[in-house]
Amino acid sequence: MTEDTLVPDVITAPSPRERARIALSTARRRTLALADCLSDAELTAQHSPLMSPLVWDLAHIANQEDIWLVRRAGSRPGVRPDLDPLYDAFRHPRADRPALPLLDPAQTRRYLADVRDQALDVLAAIPPGDGFLFGMVAQHEQQHGETMLATHQLRSGPPVLNAPEPPPAAVDVSRLPREVLVPGGPFSMGTSTDPWALDNERPAHTVDVPAFWLDTVPVTNAAYQEFIEDGGYDDPRWWTPDGRLHRERARLTAPRFWFRDGGSVWLRRRFGHVEEGPPDEPVLHVCWLEADAYARWAGRRLPTEAEWEKAARHDPATGESRRHSWGDTPPGPEHANLGRFHLQPAPVGSCPAGASPLGVHQLLGDVWEWTASDFQPYPGFMAHPYREYSEVFFGPSYKVLRGGSFATDPVACRGTFRNWDHPIRRQIFAGFRTCRTAEDND
Structure with a gap:
């Protein structure tokens, strides 16, 4: 089966199998677009010790798909099991990967294509159920697409990427309040029902969040x-x-x-x-330490992860937690700046249709937002399908980011999605907003 046989990208209420096909196809087009604009020399070069050579990312994407879709979901021998140690992200630090005997760009592209052919055959032959493994692999590839885009930002040389469309025009935000009051009380954080939610987003649990004031838009x-x-x-x-x-x-x-x-x-x-x-x-490309310093200078603080999610998902009129800030419908360009469409954040106040029920804007898309919280498991957490996806990162070494960026694909962006990184990281597409605790007379 080839990519040409896939269903169109726009479909009404796709089945789990169709949704998986669309997600895999979309991710692969993005991956190849980020590679095909560069020479073989640039694909094999290391543009920063913080990042892998892009050719490593490409083969790692194929290797994960081989492991989880061809071998695990399809119970097949696999395309290249011998490559597992070479493309194990935990075995080789990024700075050391250029010295490895990596596949060259042509070999890597063949590996990607061969794995994808078998993965699509598996998808066609088995009952996909909720399609979790296929959704996990599609999200993994999109996450590496964002990592590859960060490598593009770090490379020197003339531009090779073009945005499909220019960003929206500036918006008059004088009509918006500077901050929004998020009422105190319990809400349902996380999810137990989203079929493609990852293990660190689970399970849903009740959190009581005191009232606080949150910036209406991200810091500019x-x-x-x-x-x-x-x-x-x-x-x-x-x-x-x-x-x-x-x-x-x-x-x-x-x-x-x-x-x-x-x-x-x-x-x-x-x-x-x-x-x-x-x-x-x-503002973009600031680390957690810079965001925290700015918040202190402004007489405010960074929101906790629970505060951020309550502001993004809780509907006080119904008491329910939405999938996205605007509701449960899939993201469109009117809701959020996602999917590398503009290659930069949109002006604050853009995408008003994506505002939360309380009137907070741009909680999804544009910039990942640093929170005050360490990356920790939720009560009742269970590692799935392997410990190394989330569990090994729990602890005070990582801070949580929420909301996705302009570089994040919608398949890997929702109100429950959790990202994490070291508090010194700046190459990622991260910004922030600030908050303050509400006083009794507010």
Whole structure:
């Protein structure tokens, strides 16, 4: 079976099998688009010690599909079981992968195609049930697509990527309140019913969240520049001890990829383009330590993960938790800036149809949002289908990010989806919003 036999990307109420086919096809087109625009030399180069050579990502994608769809779901011998050790992400740190005997780009593309042919045969031959393994693999490939896009951002050289459409025009946000009150009380966090939810999103459980005020929109480039100009990076009052130490060691003075033009204007590099950062666009490429320092400078704090999810999903009129901030319908461009459509965040206030019931905007898409919370399991967590997906990352070394970015595909973005990374990471497409605890007289 080939990609040409797949059902169209737009389908009404697809069956689990059709949904899996669509998700796998969409992910593969994106993967190849991110690879085919580069020479073999660029695919095999390591553009940053933080990232793998892109050819490793490509073969790792194929290897995971071979393991979970061909061998596990299909009970077949597999295409290349001998490659499992080579493309095991836990066995080889990213910085060491260029020295491995990796498949070359041509061999890697054949490996991708051979695995996909067998995976589609498996999908056609077995009852897919809810399609979880197929959904997991499609989400895995899309997540690596976002990682590959981050590698594109780190590479030097002329631009090779073009956005399908320019970002929306700036929006007048003066009509929006600066912050929104999220009432206190219990809500249902996580999910026990979403068939493609990953293990760390499960199970649904009740959390009682006190009332708090949350920024209506993410923190913008203009607002963050005020923090810089006020000496925020140099004032120890706003930084934790770990933050001060890292700021000094890493010589942080602005978001990653920002630099001055020799005067007072801040420029940024975005996928090879040098430009002024739009002032009303959510700030991007800041680590958790920077976000936390900004929040302290602003007299506020980062929301907890539970606060973020309540603001995104809880409908006070019904008491229910929605799948997305706007409801349970799949994301469209009117709801959120997802899927690499603009290659940058949209101006704050864009996509008003995606606002939450309480009126919080852009909770999904544009930028991953740092939260105050460590990555921990939910009560009743059970690792599935393997420990290394989530369980080995639980603990204080990782902070939770929520909401997805412009680079996140809708299949890997929902109100319950949890991302995590080290608090010093800046190459990821992360920003933030702030909050404050509500007072009794609010």
